[in-house]
Amino acid sequence: MSSTTTERKGYSGRPRKLDGFTGWLTTTDHKKIGIMYFLTVLVFFALGGFESGFIRWQLAQAEQSVLTEEIYNQFFTMHGITMVFLVVMPLSAAFFNYLIPLMIGARDVAFPRLNAFSYWAYLFGGLFLYSSFALGGAPNGSWVGYAPLSTDAVSNMAFYAVGINILGVSSLAAAVNFIVTILNMRAPGMTFMRMPVFIWMALVTNFLLLFALPIIAVALFMLNIDAVFGGQFFEPATGGDPVLYQHLFWLFGHPEVYIMILPAMGIISEILPVNARKPLFGYAAVVFAGAAIGFIGFGVWAHHMFTSAIGPVARSAFALSTMFIAVPTGIKIFNWVFTMWGGKLRFNTPMLFSIGFVSMFTIGGLSGVTHAIVPHNAQQHDTYYVVAHFHYVLFGGALFGLIAGIYFWFPKVTGKMMSEKLGKLHFWTWLLGFNLTFGPMHLSGLLGQPRRTAVLPGELGATVELYNLLSSLGFVVLFGSALVFLYNLITSVKRGEAAGDDPWDARTLEWITPSPTPYENFHVIPTVTHRDEFWHRKYAEDEAGRAIPVPAGASEDHDAAADHDEHIHMPDPSYWPLVQTLGFFPFGYGLVFGNFWLIGVGLAWLVIGLYGWIIEPVAEGDDDDPEDHTPTSGARATATAH
Amino acid sequence: MSTDVATTTLGIDHRKLGMWTFLGSEFLFFGAFVSAYLLYLDTTAGGPGVEIFDIPFTSISSFVLLMSSLTMVLAHHAHTKGDMRRMRMWILATAGQGAVFLGGQVFEFNVFFREGLELSTSPFASSFYVLTGFHGLHVFVGILLLSSLYVLSLTGKIKPNQDVKTEMIGLYWHFVDIIWVVIFTVVYLIPEIAVIG
Numbered sequence: 001m002s003s004t005t006t007e008r009k010g011y012s013g014r015p016r017k018l019d020g021f022t023g024w025l026t027t028t029d030h031k032k033i034g035i036m037y038f039l040t041v042l043v044f045f046a047l048g049g050f051e052s053g054f055i056r057w058q059l060a061q062a063e064q065s066v067l068t069e070e071i072y073n074q075f076f077t078m079h080g081i082t083m084v085f086l087v088v089m090p091l092s093a094a095f096f097n098y099l100i101p102l103m104i105g106a107r108d109v110a111f112p113r114l115n116a117f118s119y120w121a122y123l124f125g126g127l128f129l130y131s132s133f134a135l136g137g138a139p140n141g142s143w144v145g146y147a148p149l150s151t152d153a154v155s156n157m158a159f160y161a162v163g164i165n166i167l168g169v170s171s172l173a174a175a176v177n178f179i180v181t182i183l184n185m186r187a188p189g190m191t192f193m194r195m196p197v198f199i200w201m202a203l204v205t206n207f208l209l210l211f212a213l214p215i216i217a218v219a220l221f222m223l224n225i226d227a228v229f230g231g232q233f234f235e236p237a238t239g240g241d242p243v244l245y246q247h248l249f250w251l252f253g254h255p256e257v258y259i260m261i262l263p264a265m266g267i268i269s270e271i272l273p274v275n276a277r278k279p280l281f282g283y284a285a286v287v288f289a290g291a292a293i294g295f296i297g298f299g300v301w302a303h304h305m306f307t308s309a310i311g312p313v314a315r316s317a318f319a320l321s322t323m324f325i326a327v328p329t330g331i332k333i334f335n336w337v338f339t340m341w342g343g344k345l346r347f348n349t350p351m352l353f354s355i356g357f358v359s360m361f362t363i364g365g366l367s368g369v370t371h372a373i374v375p376h377n378a379q380q381h382d383t384y385y386v387v388a389h390f391h392y393v394l395f396g397g398a399l400f401g402l403i404a405g406i407y408f409w410f411p412k413v414t415g416k417m418m419s420e421k422l423g424k425l426h427f428w429t430w431l432l433g434f435n436l437t438f439g440p441m442h443l444s445g446l447l448g449q450p451r452r453t454a455v456l457p458g459e460l461g462a463t464v465e466l467y468n469l470l471s472s473l474g475f476v477v478l479f480g481s482a483l484v485f486l487y488n489l490i491t492s493v494k495r496g497e498a499a500g501d502d503p504w505d506a507r508t509l510e511w512i513t514p515s516p517t518p519y520e521n522f523h524v525i526p527t528v529t530h531r532d533e534f535w536h537r538k539y540a541e542d543e544a545g546r547a548i549p550v551p552a553g554a555s556e557d558h559d560a561a562a563d564h565d566e567h568i569h570m571p572d573p574s575y576w577p578l579v580q581t582l583g584f585f586p587f588g589y590g591l592v593f594g595n596f597w598l599i600g601v602g603l604a605w606l607v608i609g610l611y612g613w614i615i616e617p618v619a620e621g622d623d624d625d626p627e628d629h630t631p632t633s634g635a636r637a638t639a640t641a642h
Numbered sequence: 643m644s645t646d647v648a649t650t651t652l653g654i655d656h657r658k659l660g661m662w663t664f665l666g667s668e669f670l671f672f673g674a675f676v677s678a679y680l681l682y683l684d685t686t687a688g689g690p691g692v693e694i695f696d697i698p699f700t701s702i703s704s705f706v707l708l709m710s711s712l713t714m715v716l717a718h719h720a721h722t723k724g725d726m727r728r729m730r731m732w733i734l735a736t737a738g739q740g741a742v743f744l745g746g747q748v749f750e751f752n753v754f755f756r757e758g759l760e761l762s763t764s765p766f767a768s769s770f771y772v773l774t775g776f777h778g779l780h781v782f783v784g785i786l787l788l789s790s791l792y793v794l795s796l797t798g799k800i801k802p803n804q805d806v807k808t809e810m811i812g813l814y815w816h817f818v819d820i821i822w823v824v825i826f827t828v829v830y831l832i833p834e835i836a837v838i839g
């Protein structure tokens with residue numbers, strides 16, 4: 001049935017093995033790439049957590065110097081960069097990779113090799129950033145990289161400019177890939193308004209990436225050119241305007257906030273209905289609210305700059321738009337609450353993390369609304385109040401939602417259940433540790449504790465010191481909780497209970513296929529007739545609207561004869577995405593150290609890699625080659641590009 | 643199945659849709675650079691400003707680049723007809739015109755450089771060189787794509803029925819031209835007229 005044994009022809013060999021070490025290195029399978037994203041995220045999460053541990057150690061008491069100022073600045077900068085670009089975004093990408101084709105009833109993404117390219121560029125971009133520790137010091141000018149500090153060599157921010165740009169290329173390629181996949185590869189019958197909410201949020205997120213990434217790329221190129229090649233973009237001495245950097249950064253940076261939160265919103269919009277045993281309340285409203293967030297998200301950036309020179313008119317306009325964006329967010333929160341209302345709730349671990357998301361994100365959202373008020377904002381700017389706010393939305397929000405997703409889809413990926421007992425222990429310690437760490441920061445910030453300060457000043461008084469000690473204790477709780485989670489992951493992979501195909505009695509297409517998901521995803525591509533397709537295959541309604549189970553096998557897709565007729569076309573493995581992305585190292589170091597030889601080598605490497613990619617043979621001939629493939633109008637549109 | 647396809651795909655080839663999506667992103671890339679240039683139009687730090695531009699010269703190279711869009715269309719048209727010989731001819735013509743434009747840009751940069759406009763002279767100089775330089779890089783990538791198309795059609799990797807490949811490179815090439823229309827108008831013409839007029 002699988003086509004991977006077809007004879008290959010052409011100019012150069014192509015890897016054949018699907019398993020083993022080579023199989024992973026050359027894979028173009030969206031499921032394997034998703035798993036690789038996830039495992040890489042775990043490593044970077046440990047590194048980012050390690051950095052935050054030192055931050056909390058340093059600030060546990062006033063006037064401590066566990067770290068030098070220099071190292072402290074590198075650690076808080078790398079903590080921010082790691083958690084944003086190497087943990088939350090790629091963890092969302094892990095879910096996109098694994099789930100988008102499954103949820104829309106496809107066999108892979110539109111461009112499987114480009115997908116592998118995205119993963120390797122992410123991994124190498126992360127390694128490139130971390131290599132800075134060994135090459136003259138890590139970036140120390142904070143994750144926002146404000147000029148003119150960041151254009152000064154002392155801040156090592158050239159590594160930041162180049163590293164984030166490599167990660168940006170990775171995300172941009174992924175965005176193009178996922179947008180085309182969602183728009184073009186849905187199973188028959190899956191119209192836009194039958195798509196799972198997660199798919200909708202993935203679509204909005206990837207459009208945000210598509211339009212926000214070029215702007216940060218411009219800001220980072222300018223920064224790179226200023227820092228290394230003598231550019232004058234942000235040099236006040238010749239009339240350059242540092243506020244331009246802030247505009248460009250936040251024109252990306254605010255959509256970025258939604259890039260991080262929307263996938264988690266999509267995840268809990270899948271988990272809450274399953275565990276409330278009700279359809280999502282107000283599907284259309286949730287979808288439109290997500291799209292509205294995407295649009296308004298591009299119109300609120302200057303609220304990060306209320307204390308910069310932008311003038312009273314801009315301040316008023318951005319204060320208003322910032323308050324407006326709370327409306328679609330509020331709509332979503334009410335829809336989640338009403339989804340749970342009157343449902344037969346099951347409080348398993350994914351559900352607990354989802355409820356944790358809704359409540360913690362609401363707290364973060366409310367402190368966010370206080371930032372919209374200009375005088376209030378001026379008061380709390382650059383204090384720990386802001387640190388508390390964005391950790392409530394990104395940790396209490398995005399990360400809680402993503403962890404809920406890990407517990408929820410773990411059975412589909414591995415075929416095993418994660419331990420509920422350890423899961424609940426993880427949840428309650430995580431919730432406690434999180435609030436203990438970041439709750440007190442609201443107060444210490446309002447009392448005047450500045451962020452990005454290596455030493456906690458003693459003159460702030462005993463109250464602020466107490467809050468800092470509590471925050472540091474919270475980190476210890478979180479650390480223990482993370483170990484429980486890791487232990488649960490490892491032991492469940494090894495000897496978790498067998499999950500079966502549909503352990504949660506779920507609603508969407510990915511649960512139709514066996515667990516773990518087979519190589520070709522679906523033996524027969526399902527035909528979709530309803531939103532929540534799988535639920536409608538399992539249950540009908542009686543007169544009173546109660547769900548009645550339908551006997552299994554009633555669906556038309558279960559026609560056994562069809563299983564043998566359909567030709568399954570799967571993408572081939574390839575070396576080239578890996579080989580090509582290695583060229584980012586010479587290219588990147590050349591840009592950081594201003595070495596044109598290295599830049600040349602890197603560019604040549606990337607171009608040669610691209611040629612290898614173009615001319616490598618494919619298993620079944622080209623998509624448009626009639627000798628190997630008979631295109632019909634439908635098959636051509638759904639054929640997987642090589 | 644074919645009746646449902648219309649509602650669950652856009653009916654555009656993946657690769658073409660991917661190219662359109664990517665080009666959507668590219669518009670914001672150049673948009674941000676153009677904004678920075680406009681911000682720094684008068685920030686010359688005592689160095690040369692917009693009066694340095696040679697409008698007649700740049701008009702000619704712009705004309706050449708715009709005409710290359712015509713030959714690109716002809717190349718695609720020939721490919722849809724399966725006429726690979728003519729397709730290759732027009733591809734070469736397109737790439738050649740791109741090369742002429744690029745040569746003009748190199749010449750122009752040299753002249754400006756000798757007249758004292760260096761990358762590090764002023765924010766104006768930085769934003770001019772980086773904006774037009776990135777456009778030149780896009781033209782260069784386009785030439786690389788066109789020559790690859792030429793060579794691969796000779797080796798038989800690109801077949802007469804695969805006109806979608808020529809079409810995609812055409813989309814990219816037209817985009818690079820359209821961006822140049824914006825750059826030529828906003829970067830060269832309007833400021834120059836404003837200074838002289």
